Amino acid sequence: MAFQLSGSNLGTRENRLGSITGYVGDLEDLASQSKCGTLTGCSRCFSQSSTCLSGCALGQLGGIRDVAIIHHGPAGCSATASSQYIVTNQVAAKRGVVNSSVYIGTDMDENDTIFGSTDALAEIILEVNRRYHPKAIFVSSSCATGIIGEDIDSVVDEVKEAIPVPVIAVHCEGFKSRIWATGFDISDHAVLSGIVEPPRKKQNTINFKNFYESARNEIIEMFQNFDLEPVFLYANATVEELKHLSEAVATTCICGTLGNYLGNGLEEVYGVPYIRTINPLGITGFETWLREIGRVAGKQPQVERYIEEQRNIYIPQIEAVKKELKGLKAVLGMGPGYTFEVTRVLNELGIEVVWALAWHYDKRYENGEIPPAMSYLLENDINFEASVADQQNFEVMNILNKFRPDLYLSRHPGSTVWAIKQGTPAVYVADEYMIFGYKHTLEFAHAILDTIRNRSFEQNLAKRVKLPYTDWWYQQEVGKFLEEAIS
Ligand code: SF4
Missing domain, CATH: 3.40.50.1980 (Nitrogenase molybdenum iron protein domain)
Known part of the structure; x- marks a missing residue:
């Protein structure tokens, strides 16, 4: 793909990568349809709530130290600021640094939505610069500004000259993509187009x-x-x-x-x-x-020396735990970046994946190739039933009820909680480094063992919780149900 860094906007994952949020089948079929170009994805006749891409985009940008995020939209869009503020400060404190980034919502009202509010936005940008002296200012759009065609690019161009740091327009209209990971690309685009400079000297x-x-x-x-x-x-x-x-x-x-x-x-x-x-x-x-x-x-x-040294320490320990994990069955639901990576690791540990859900699926990456994790599974004849569902928990619950796996793994806490209430032991793969390298792979294997050895918590909770799912719902054939739900 040719990168167009001269503009502030970029295509959605659906348009650039052929990404989808609806599919049911298996891994081989998903990959072969991706390769031959027939994978179109499906929409649902019923859908639970999903996530706005601005959370991913502005969450990423707000983590940069000492910047300002100006979220131009109604107050509700900026609700994400509270969790952003907490996470940013906790992550900074953990490292022992101070992050003075600020997150400002412009609080568009009905009047602004009818008549526009570009003048007010320009004043807000200038005031934010005066008051906080940030190292960069990101000015984000929202659904409301997108619908009325608020020209944030022109506002940014107008005020840029008066501000000594980068001021960058960030296009975060939530309605433009069903895939919240588009927000990651939006933040990268803002950094690439507005901050990264041409190289002066190579560094290590x-x-x-x-x-x-x-x-x-x-x-x-x-x-x-x-x-x-x-x-x-x-x-x-x-x-x-x-x-x-x-x-x-x-x-x-x-x-x-x-x-x-x-x-x-x-x-x-x-x-x-x-x-x-x-x-x-x-x-x-x-x-x-x-x-x-x-x-x-x-x-x-140097790398080979390091691998040999670390293997000597960890491989015997990992092999020992593997004996206790062999034969377990797992279902998992994660973003696609982790789904197809974690299924490989589970396979490595001797755990059978019976169903994997990816919250979306990228047919190809920017270089035109199918994601490497997917290629690896196919080249090594690892296949399993799979679906693509943007955190549609009712589908997760149906699948868990059908397979009754030993374990459910997810990177999203809302998903693991429901599995536990249903009585399925679950591992919340919260930390991105939870399975990193030899040491954390060993810890991950022990975390799984701990989870499945004592199942009384899940069993007791399941006995006492009344879930909103009916027997009728659970009795639907998983494949048939998904095919019907996805038209
Ligand atoms: S940008 Fe749109 S989808 Fe995102 S929070 Fe605002 S209204 Fe909701």
Whole structure:
């Protein structure tokens, strides 16, 4: 894909990547339809609530240190600011830094929606600059501004001259995509088009796109073995660091859904190699990923030494736990960046995946290839029933009731809670580094063991909770039900 950084807007995942939110079948069929171009996705005749892409976009940008987010829309759109504020401050405090970023809603009212409010927006941008002296200002649109055609680009162009830091328009109309991960691309586009500068000199840095840098210290320590310095993005990153992303040795990410746009953009525009392997989750993922970094950075001998040393420590322990996990059955529901990575790890640990739900599915990434995690599963003859559902929990509950797995895994707490109430032990894969490398793969295996060994909590809770799902709902054949629900 050719990156158009001169404009502030970009296509949705549906348009750029052929992404879908409705499908039922199996992995092989999903991949073969992706490859031959027949995968069109389906819509639902009934849908539970989903998420607005602005949460992903502005959540990412708001994590950058000392910036201002101006969310131009009705007050309700800015409701996300409260959780954003808490997460930003907690993540900063954990690292021992102060993040003074501010999140301002413009509180559009009926009058603004009828007559427009570009003059007020210009004043707000100038006032935010005067009051907070941010290092960059992101001005976001919303559904309301999109519907009335509020021209935020012109407002940004007008005030830019008077402000000494980057002022960037961010197009976050929630209605334009059903896929909240489009918000990740929107934030990357804002950074690429408004902050990243052409390289002046090459550095020994590696751009590491992640969520909350929880494994920061151990990753810094690991990369010291290869004379590389990771720059974690975007939580706690500084605007100055972002300016120099084009000077890195490579870009990598903990999740392909999260890092795909930035990685491909930096590669295409500035020639920074994007590490396009399966992700560093589980043993195979970690080794494949690290070897590719070693190849790109010219550090293969050091990487091989590190792998050998770490294998000696962890592989015997992982093998020992695997004996206790063998034969377990699991269902999982996650964003696609994790669904197809975690299924590989579960397979590696001897756990059978009976059904996997991806909250959306990207037919291809920006480079035109199907996601590497998917390719790996197909090349290794790993197949299972799969569906694509944007966190449609009623479908999850039906599938869990049908398969009665030993375990449900999800990266979204709202989903695991319902599984537990139904009586299914669940693992909340909250931390993005929960399965990273050998050490965390071992911990993950133990977390699964802990979850399934004592099931009394789930059993007792299930006996006492009345769920809103009827027997009729549960008795529907999963496949038939989904086919009917998806037209
Ligand atoms: S931008 Fe649209 S979808 Fe997003 S919170 Fe506002 S009204 Fe809702």
